[in-house]
Amino acid sequence: MLRGLRREKMMKLFTMVRTLALMGVPMLTVSVGSVILGSGVAYAQTTGTIKGEVIDDAGLEVPGVLITVVGPNLIGGQQQEYTDEAGRFLFTNIPPGLYTVSAEKAGFGTKRYANQQVLIGKNTILTIEMSVKEAGADMDVIADRPAIDTESASRTTVLTKEFLERVPNSRSYQDAVGATAGVLAGGNPNMAGASYNENTYMMDGVNVTDPVTGTFSLNFNYDAMEQLEVITGAFDPEYASNLGGIINLVTRTGSNQLEFDTSVYYETAAWAPKMDARFAADGADLAPTDFDSQFSTMSFNGLISGPVVRDKAFLVVSYTMERSLIARVGIDLPRDYEGHYVYAKLTMQPTAANRFTVLSQIQPTTVDNTSQSNRFVKPEAQSRQAQGGIVASAQWDWFPATDVTVESKLTVQQNYIESGGVPCTHNKRLGYNPCEPDELENTYDFTTPGRLGINNAYNSGNFYYYQFDDRTRWRAESKVSALDQQIPFLSGDHDFKAGFEVDVLRWDRSVGYTNNIYYADWNRQPYDPSSFQNYYWVEASGESDVVAGGEHYGLFVQDVYQPIDNLTFRYGLRWDRSIMRNNFNEAVINFGVFGPRFYVIWDPFGDGKTKVSGGYGRFNGIGNLGIAADLNQSNGLGTKLFLGEPWSNYTNSSAYNYSLNPPDNTNTVHDALTAPHSDEFSFVGERQVVQDLVFGLSFTSKFTRNVYVFDETNVIWDEMGYGFIGTGDGQVENRYRLRTPSLSRRDYYQTDTYIRRNFADRWLAQATYSYVVSRGTVLDGNSTALAVAPQAEYAYGNLETDVRHQVKAQLAWDVPNDPWTTRLGASLEYYSGYPITRYYFSAGYGGSALLREPVGTYARLEPTYYANLSISQAIKVPKGQFRVEAALLNAINARQAVTVNGTYLYAQNRWSILYRQNLMTGRIGVSYDF
Amino acid sequence: MSRLLLAVGFVSAFVACDRDSKQYFPQPVDEYPGVVDLGNFTPLTASEWLDPAARTDKSIYAGLGENANPGQWGGATFTFQGTGGTVCVIVDPEAVFWNTSVDVRSPADGYICEDNNYDDGDLDLEVGLSAYYNGTPGVSIGNFEQVYEDSLGNEVVFEANECQMIGFRGQAGAHAGRATPEFCAIDTSLHPGRDYTVLLRLWSVPADDFVVHYAASVVEIDGDDCSDAISAVAADPECVLQNEGTGEGFGALEELYCNGELDTLCTEPE
């Protein structure tokens, strides 16, 4: 569903313009945990593990050592176990955070390893050396901090809380993921060359992806995030099936300590340098424009967490209120966004073998004055949108043995979007849509035209209709994990996992028209009452109620096999069955597909400082209800448009001035539909150069085939695909057919070169350079790119994800001025622009914009670059501390174009620019926590 | 404040989930079913057509309410027999008189006239051989789509509605909007004596009473279009069949309009 947080993103969403969102505020940070180790054990994608072995002076395994894990986030209290015969230990389902691991055994010294960081889905691997010479001693060990994950092949980045709060960004998780190589940031980022609607979004392991659009569906309190996991490829079968990436935000779990965190932020662009004059010559209309948009936002955040029952039950409650006002130049009424995001999570571990988690998020939001593209819109013609939803989940983790976990979860997710005209008000100062005396404030009156404010007011582009849109996902899933298993006669360890998931989806959408007309000035010219020129209305026939539904079933098995210590095989198989129906209960999407994965990871020197990995995986797109709904059959309702001129001609064609939108959906689906899928080949090489500093190189090639696409079945085109010369059924209409042809494809190559300096000793740094080639025929999930047969000959070319050069760098430094703890942060991102496909108007009926350009002569947008700076200062008080932050976002106020409108060549404009880089804004914030 | 916002948030979230749009639509009216069949109609002769009293007496005057089945078309049907010549079929829904009252949007440019913007309903006209009509008269509204099978067995859905109107952008299947009369000349020479069905598809009911009143007629004509038949009795199609509306003052307003005196209701902008 839609949400609104950042101005650019929201505007894009509102206008339903698909955009390559390079802009966003450059967020940085890549996962730089103080310890990043082996990965792979992605239990529910919300916890990690601590594992390792104990050896003695001679390098021999030591059994019977008591290992204790202690940490504030560890529900159930401290965990203890003895090392086995091979000297190994394993603690599973450890909530992310910092832990102390200690080892003790009679005859040896006791050793403690403090500040061991557990990351989501990762193993924290320790090798503990004990010596009889240290018998009786009690030692705190400062261990090496291994920075390389020598068991993982996935391209995963975990952004820890420490880094999210140190590196300046716009305080949203979508922006934060932009710091990851191969991710083009935005409200719905493009990840690894995939479309914006092919990612999976998870909150605490709960799939919260919009079941209709495949986009994000919730906003979140930035301060409540413990870690943010970003996976761009090569992930195991246990994860969701998709063609893009996975964004998993994991919230704080709570602890035995009562914690309170509250903050207020204010951000504004009021003092940013004015740019209108500078850009006036580039061909875009100056009013309305977003060059010098007005923008301000204020947010209030509160979080409280602590024990309900010490060691047994932790509660986290978080709340964020955000209000933002945005007005383009020439628009009187700012878009007014107000959202309330409430999150609560209760984690209980009544016994050592059982853990229960219940969580819920709601986010009621209103957006007023959503029309920001036309300066003629009058207040009474504005529209309002209400949106929100609820996610509720209950999870039971059962630990029948130390190395076995059974995890089961039930989830319901419901989102709604309601939009319509302006409701009535008793506030006389507003001057429009007054409520009747007996009416409640904000009542919608759809039955009396004029009361909605849409009558007689200029409102081109306005919501002259209203809609109630409910989207629901019910989900049940369960997974069994058996780790560190041995198979007779086969050396080495296995981590086995198997599981299933069931999704039931539903989309209930009512669209109504306010019976039955509205008036507007089509040409923005004064209406001539004598001739009826420059005047039109739209009238509609009433209500359309559409219900679509679907199911998805997933099964997976996988194994992580380590025949020897420095060699790991990760392999598995995933099966997905997807059925998505239109409103007539016809299964539009209906297939079952397999997704095999196989990866090899090698630590050539066996010292944990080098990794070479590579492998293959097939990833399937299971589709969404939105695609199925393209095949919805109309209930026979539609709209009519009247243009200008009076009724004058007395022949059968005298309805010359009228048209009727065909009420029937003429889309069809081709019988042979298959699942879109990516075949991905990846290679990663990493080397820890010095302590905490990693140099890496990775290469990914990804071949996506059979993406959903429409072709056209009725029109008969000339040889150029330029005009048409006939129709198959005699009706002069395009009739589209949903297909998944092999021709509908994307080829993606990405090479990353990076260095990463993990956070330690007060500072972190990271720099990533990515070279990307992205080519194909279609990017989005369901496109009409192949609609015209001759065009397909030319259509293969650069895609919008073809941003060849991407540089991302982040730096944070805690000034050593204790006890003051001043923090400095900076980030920089550079993108070399993306291709603009040039389109030409068809000479044929309707003037469709058609592609007619051979490969290789695409234009490119100018490069874009962003810089953020921040400084924050802590002020300690007897109970807790205040922190004051100042940040400068988009310090380079370049305002380059990031989205263009209709990439065709038309009239006097080569293309028109829709949106530019964000304004430079300043943000100040005050937080208090204890 | 937070507590209040929280409470509001919770209530909003849960209440919103259960909202739908049903209550905001025009409701069916018991006295005026949404799907009716008016039986057989005898086309007027030219002399009957020219006689105002006979034209009124022999034409159809009726009303339609919203269809009780949301999302399904409502409408009225009637039949006539092919005369062997050409007939003109006309329907005039209430009301709209093309005065300028609609332009209060821009009073500086327009006039202000008294009118009820909310008494305009709309019907769309289709005519074809009854054999091609696939609806069930009086039960459900259909259309004139039929299947043609060519010599190779390929099936094509074709449109057998003979009252084809071409839209502003050139596409077939257009109709006039907002209570404007529609008419078509139908050549019955190939099918004398055969049944033709006239479909008055209910597009929208007026907002004031949820009933669209209308007048409809079929008249024998000499030419191949309706122009002579219309211009012979009125300068404007709106005035061919009068008094179709039942609202208070409708007749008087229509008479002013048809007499070219509507301006007496208008005032100059301030």
Add this chain to the structure above:
Amino acid sequence: MSPRGVLFDMTSATRAALLLAVVAQACTYDEQLPQVDIRGTVVVPRAAATRYIVDDRTGQEAEVVDARFIGPVYLGAYSDIRYDLEAYPHPATGPIIGGELGNTYPYGGGTVGVFDFACYTSTLCKVVTGRYTDYASLLDFFSNTLKQPITDEQGAEVQSPDYFRTSCYDLFEYTEDNELLFLAGEDGLDFKENADGDFEAEFTMWRVNYHAGMKVWGWMDSPDTNFDFTTCDPSNGQSFTQYSATFTTGSSHIDLLNYPSNYIDIGDYVVNEPFELTYEDADAFRDAAPTFTLVYDFLVEK
């Protein structure tokens, strides 16, 4: 290692990966599309490219053979072709509704050449793609052969190819000649003279709904003495406003294949013997990938 080097190093791996992906896919998915692209050759008689032009100096009528006289060639795939409907072979038609002409319901079609707007309204509906190599070729043909010099919007004769180019670039905001459809370049001309002295060109009918037994038929629109074409609709096409002038670019009528008899007139050349496709289904057709020749040899004389 430089990033560019990295890319080059991976190329072979990329190829291998691509091959694997294609192979894996080929094993799993056959779309079985019921549409096919039909390719072949059209032949129009020499007479269709022949005009008799009066020489201004001598007053003598001279025979001029020039492929630029050839109008757009239309092709359609139909269920049947009948010889009793019109004075020339004509596709079978569907039901007559309201006394209107029956629709032919074509399965698909194509053209050799399309109408394109050559930047000046004086050329509206007169310029067909694939017939002119460059601006000079157009200017020469209209001035010296047709005796209808191209004029600009101010009524002045266009004589300079450079001026022609400037006008086009200004109007369309184009930057390269290859963006203009009506300029074919030296290698892009459609029709070439064959050994018999007739003219032939290759054609593609895109994505035709395949039905076993369907017949490919067509006609060539011959320009009249004023070099006007009946198949072009001057009011169709893209609408342009330049300065104070608004005009449309013109394009073919949108129902040519549905109602061919509305547009075929005296002087046009019609296919007398349609080509019948007898392959069992679309897959069989694709496997065979046949090409054939269609001869436009029936001159419409009444």
